[in-house]
Amino acid sequence: MPAVAYPKKLLNDNESVVLDLNPHWRIFLGPFALLVIALALVVVVVVVVDQVDTVFEIASAIPLALALVWFVWRWIVWRSTHFVLTTDRVIYRSGVVSKQGQNIPLERITNVAFSQTVVERMLRVGDLRIESAGETGNQAFSDVLNPSIVENRIYSEIEKAKERDDMRAARAGVSVADELTKFERLRAQGTISEEEFQAQKARLLGQ
Known part of the structure; x- marks a missing residue:
């Protein structure tokens, strides 16, 4: 589960979230390593080294403060970044102050591929590339x-979306057939003329 769920108000009608992911935790490795090193430096200066002046102690705390700021900022970025798969599309949303977003409708996706190094497989992380028709083209997500x-x-969601479209098309086809049968019956009964029947037929068939 993400730290903060993708806002439901940004979804379309009858659209639901399938996956909502924040970036992998490896984005914290850099700031965490610096934080540990800076903390160790402060400990060495304050505890191990004797007879150091206050200025040196303050100076040794600066890297710790910077590391802490970097770590907090990275957490804010992680918290505000979402890779979302819904029943209709793929959404990528990022940005802290200014928001950026990408939307790829499922029906436009032509290919999906991923890549992982050996280390990334151990960490269960990798890159994802989505190819789609239209203006979006190829999109890479790390x-x-x-x-x-x-x-x-x-x-899986692409297949489900196709099945839903086929079902809607089938229902629409049945509805058109029923309407044509009704107008044919009215024509046979003399309720409507041949001209009126042909006009209704053209309307139903989109001619």
Whole structure:
């Protein structure tokens, strides 16, 4: 589960979230390592080294403060970044002060692929590339958690979306057939003329 869920108010009608992911925790490795080193430096200066002046102690605390600021900022960025798969599209939303977003409708996606190094496989993280028709083209997403699973879920939702479209088309076809049968009956009964029947037929068939 993400730290903060993707806002439901940004979803379309009858659209639901399938996956909502923040970036992988490896984005914290850099600031965390610096934080540990800076903390160790402060400990050495304050505890181990004797007879140091206050200025030197303050100076040694500066790297710790910078590391802490970096870590907090990275956490804010992580918290505000979402890779979202819904029943209709793939959404990528990021930004702290100014927001940026990308939307890829499922029906436009032509290919999904992921890549992982050996280390990334151990960490369950990798890159995801989505190819789509239209203006979006190819989109690459990094630090994706379990990219192989995400790839499979995207393909699964694409198939489900196609099935829903086929069902809607089938229902629409049945409805048109029923309407034509009704107007044919009215024509046979003399309720409507041949001209009126042909006009209704053209309307139903989109001619």
